[in-house]
Amino acid sequence: MVALSILDLVRVRQGSDPRHALDHARDLAAHAEGWGYRRFWVAEHHNMEGIASAATAVVIAHVAAGTRTIRVGAGGIMLPNHAPMVIAEQFGTLAHLFPGRIDLGLGRAPGTDQGTMRALRRSLANSDNFPNDVLELQAYFAPDTPGPALRAVPATGTQVPLWILGSSTYGAQLAAALGLPYAFASHFAPADLLPALEIYRESFRPSAQAQKPYAMAGINVIAAGDDATARRLATTQQMSFADIFRGARGLSKPPIDDIETYWSPLEKVQAMRMLARSVVGGPQAVRAGLAAFVAQTGVDEVMVVSDVFDHAARLRSFEIIAEAAAGL
Structure with missing residues (x-):
């Protein structure tokens, strides 16, 4: 049976405000839990008055606190906007608050306009570091090792599952190379869906997190x-x-x-x-x-x-x- 999940845009409606959007997201997740949905994700968007999920980790905490079993996560965090250590600290904290229920999907797009990118202290060059940033983030979630290693407290040992997100074949190639599950954003960028899935499945290399390819697609x-x-x-x-x-x-x-x-x-x-x-x-x-x-x-x-x-x-x-x- 194919699993069914939700990507919530946390939309702010005319005549409403962000608080209502956030509470509606939490209410939807609670209902979805009863209807059998597997996970509930929100995404990082900035400088958009109609979307209330810019502080993505905070929104995840709000939703997870109102549910009991459904997985809650980011679909996704735009990793080039952040230092991997900061994201590890945030999601490591979430993993301790809500054990076994947190997902971390990672994208390399800015998720915003150029002015906001500058306000986030982001450079377009950061996108080139995306594969290494994913590996750095993965290391922060790994079990502790002896020695004076840099630790993202309290992420160490939480092993928060990572996903690679994409709307082109680039993400498919990276997810396959790293042996990670892959989510394609066909709900707004459908053109490369089938080629990306084919590349991902054919090129997949087993890893500690996933022994075989696992693909999700948006609709x-x-x-x-x-x-x-x-x-x-x-x-x-x-x-x-x-x-x-x-x-x-x-x-x-x-x-x-x-x-x-x-x-x-x-x-x-x-x-x-x-x-x-x-x-x-x-x-x-x-x-x-x-x-x-x-x-x-x-x-x-x-x-x-x-x-x-x-x-x-x-x-x-x-x-x-x-x-x-x-x-x-």
């Missing part, structure tokens, strides 16, 4: 009681993607009746290209779409994004997804 799923309702709910995400191309990122917008009145033909083409890996509809359409996605990709785990404006409708979307995916 957008908007579910409701019927297809028409789901299509209307999906306009929230479609407007968000159109706004990206307008340079007008902002708060999450309520759904509208006709998305064609919102975007231009060019914006539609651009947005739908990024949203190519999406399933929108009622229970039957969702089950068929998920089954086709798993059959085509052969992934071990599916990570779902369901960007729905209203919290109650979003909970229902994830509940329907879990029911539709049962037995896949």
